[in-house]
Structures are given as structure tokens and as C-alpha cells.
Amino acid sequence: MNAQELVERIKAVLGDTVKKIEVHKGEDYIEVEVDKDSIIDAARKMKEFGFDHVHDLTVVDYMKEGYFRVIYNLGSYTVKELSYFIVGLAYNIPRDNPQTVSLTRVYTTAEFQEREAFEGFGVIFEGHPDLKPLLLAPPVAEQRPLRKDFIVKEEPEIKR
């Protein structure tokens, strides 16, 4: 299966919830933008389709545009032809009100990763069983150090 065929199959699986599909360089990473409200539904469908675990949860801060992009990069252990690809299930949330829903009900894998996104960016995942910082001490986590407006005094090179 090549990337284009997978794009067609993902379109068929997810239906109307897909807002945009993009194949990135290397033809092995596909980013699927969905509506925030339908994320749980989309994740369920993707899991049934064969993407059985969250490979990685990435949040990207677009400060100038005023939103966070939450990307659940899904991978497959059990379906061999899908395991070549990573599918990023993405949606945007406003920077000033980073509320969203947790995917832990669908993917147990997401539990620790959502905690990491919470401490770094302050994204609140509703429905998470135990939302607390993972790596950072609480006073540091309060400052949301991975946001672009967090200034590291010792590292003046880090620009917004």
C-alpha cells in the first residue's frame, strides 16, 4: 500500500469528519485534520481500522496565529501493511482556552503523553483519569515551559 491509497482508505473510514489530509515528505507520514468535537469518534474509527496505539502526542504552539495544534500520531503494531505509516490525527484549539477531551478512553497509551502535553502547554484534557505533571516539578509546570512565550533567561537564543 502506498500513501495515496492509505489516504483514500482513511477518507472512507473517517467520512465527513476529515477537514484536510496532507502527506508529508518521505511519503510515510500522513496528517489528518479533524474537527475538535469529533476527535473521540475519529479515534475510535482509526483504532478499529488498525491503528492500535498512540505513537506520540505532539502539541505545537503557533503563538502568532493564536492556537495550539494537538497531533495524536497513531501507529500500528498488529496490521503489517499499516505499520509502515504514521497517521497524525490533528486538531486546533485556541491558545487562551486550551480545553479539550482526553483520548484515554480509546487509547490507554495516551495517558502519560497527555500528562506531558498538560505540563508543557497547559492543555486540559477532560476525562483524563489522573491529569498531573509527568516530568516537571509543579511550580515549573505551572509556567507551561514549552509554550513559545516562556523565556529561558539562560538561553537567549530561544526566540518566540
Added chain:
Amino acid sequence: MSGFVRGSVGYNDLGLPGMWTRRIGKDVYEVFIGPQHPGSGHTRIIIWVDGDIIVDSEIDMGYVHRTMEKLSEGRQWIKAIPLFERMAIHDACNVTLPYVRAVEKLLDVEPPERASYLRVLLCEINRIAAFLYGFGIFGVFLGHSTMYMWPFGDREVWVELAEWLTGARLTHTYPVFGGVRRDVPAGFTDALRKAIRYMRRRLEDYRKIFVDNPVIRSRLEGVGVIPKKIAVELGITGPNLRASGVEYDVRMNHPYEVYDRLDFEIPVFEEGDAYARVLQRVEEIKQSLRILEQVADWLDKHEKTPIMAEKFWKTAPPLYKKVFQEQGRVKLPATFAIMKVPAGKAYERGETARGEISYYVESNGANKPYRVRIHSPSARNAIVFKYILPGHRVMDLPAIYGSIDYFPPEADR
């Protein structure tokens, strides 16, 4: 942020380091293991025990967190390589290779064939060294001091080889964008073959004293079982996943460099217990030796051709070119320091000794990354300590912890 860690009392009030206990209910005690515990490394495992049985557990990580994702946003692309390899210094090539490959994707650069073989060469040397390191630590956990001394001594063989090849025992910064830094020195493949023969003999010794040892077997068999379905659901990775019966290895499922041209197998065990994870690692060392033999053959058969993509060194000053052609050594030209990477996103993964590492790299066209997200294998395996420990005896904890080969600096990033 109310309701932080359930076991956060030590952090807030008492501040006593090390191991202490607190009575929770009539029979349940809370036991803190680490972060200064000699076994657990720089992490803390909190368990709630009823008598000798663990009823609940939690992992409190982050004691060696170095904010790599944030720091990389302030460094030129090339300077992030020595930063990232601090995750697992003895597995440096495996850890940084996916980052290098992700940036190469954005740059549209392919390394020459010889460079790909050399990358695989160091990756497998690193892999064996990292497995031996894991075995050594595991030996400490089980009170088997021979299994601590032997692998640590034998690891030296591979570390020396890596030093000969790259100039550094650890943290080699060997793969760079477009190729590798050095070609193999004269006589290297002979030494490599000797090391392979030695290692095969030593694996037999390990089998006699450790793997087939009835005491070790009784400590490990049937302990820390992770069934296939749970392993997939928890998303664990690497040898731990394959020991649970899932046939998945990035080198096979998403081949990179020249792995698709090499002949090797992915061993899989069905049992999913701590003992299967030991056997898994022994088998994987054997496969790595097999790969190294093929790479040595290839290097012997082929002439020394460039180890760096044409794009990078054609603009270099004449003196640099001379060093490059005569000594097979790349003195990095200034292009690397001022390099700007075209805007875009790339996702790349690779198989390290402990499992799959993945990099999400985003560029906005500047000379520094906009965002690099790293997810390391130990960070993915950490969830095991929350879900697999309950139900076991306290005695089983070191056996499970050691068999997972959890490495805190890599997990914390």
C-alpha cells in the same frame, strides 16, 4: 494544581530522600523506592503494599529531565545532535539517527551508500553495547554479581571499537546531515570480526552462568507477564514488545538506511514474562552480530567512496577537501552552522536498543527548529510500572524493572 502526586508528601513536606514508608490503611503501606535507591536509577517508583503484595503502583519520573525539546528550539540544527544523544550516551548513534534522517527529509538529501552502511555499523555496535549495559544492571538487581562484571567488561570491546571508528567512546555525533563524519580506519574490519567471534563465545558463557541458571529462572519465569493484547494496548516498545509476541521492529516494518538489504531475523517470544525478555535480548545480540558480519563483508569488498553527500562538501574550502579525500574525515564546513532548513514537517523513527524512538520535526525555514518532539522508548515503556506491577510480590519488582531495561535519562529527555 491541587491533588498532585498521590505520594507527593515527600516532595512537599517531609523532604526525606530515599526510601520510606507510610501507613495508609489498616494493612496497606506506601513504599517509596528511589530516586536515590541504588537500583531504580534516577526515578522513583511508589508502591502500595498489603503485606508482601503490591496492590497499586505508580512511577514518578523526571528527575533527570533536561528540557531537550525546549533547548533544541534555541540551537542551530546541527547543534541539536550532540544535545539529543545525551539521552542515552552509549546508544548515541541509534538515538540521533532518526533526527538526522528527519532533517535530511526536509533538506531533500540522501546519504551516499557507504555512509548508510557506516551508520548501520555504528548502530549495531551501539545496540550490542547498550544490551550489555542493560544485562549488567539486571545482574545487579538480581544480586548476580558475575552478570554485572562480565557484560560491563565485554561492553568495553564494543565501546573501544566505537572509539576507534568515531573518536569518542560515547556520544559520538557520528551521523550528520548528508552522511557520517569518518570513514573506517585501516584494520577495523579485522578487529570487528574478532570482536564478533569473541562475543559469540561469551554469549555461551552467559547462557551457562545466567540464562540457564535455575536460581535466575525461578526468579524470572512467569513474573511480570505482559500478554500480547495488553502490550499493544499499553503501546510498549522494543524487545519488551517482541517478547510479548508482537512481530514489530522498525528495521523491518519501516526499513531505513540499508537494513532492507541485509539478511537478519526479528526474534519473537510468546511468553511475555521477564525471562522471555532476557532471551529476547540474547537473541537480538545474535542478530546484531549477524548484521555486523555482513557490513564488514561489504566494507571489505568496496572501495572507499565518499561518505558525505556531494551537496555539502562541494562548497568546502580546498584544505577541507584534502582532509576529506586523503583521510576519510569530514571537517564540517561552515555551511552546517548557517544552514537553513526548508519549512515543513517530517516524522521519523528508528529502532534503538530499548525500542522505537520517534522524532516529529517542524521547520519554519529558519536556522533553528521550530519544534522538535521526541518520544523515547523508555518513556513509552514507563507506563508498564503503573499497570503491570500490581499483584506481584515486592521481591518481583527488581526482576520486572530490570527486565524492562528502563533507562531514566532516556525516558526523561
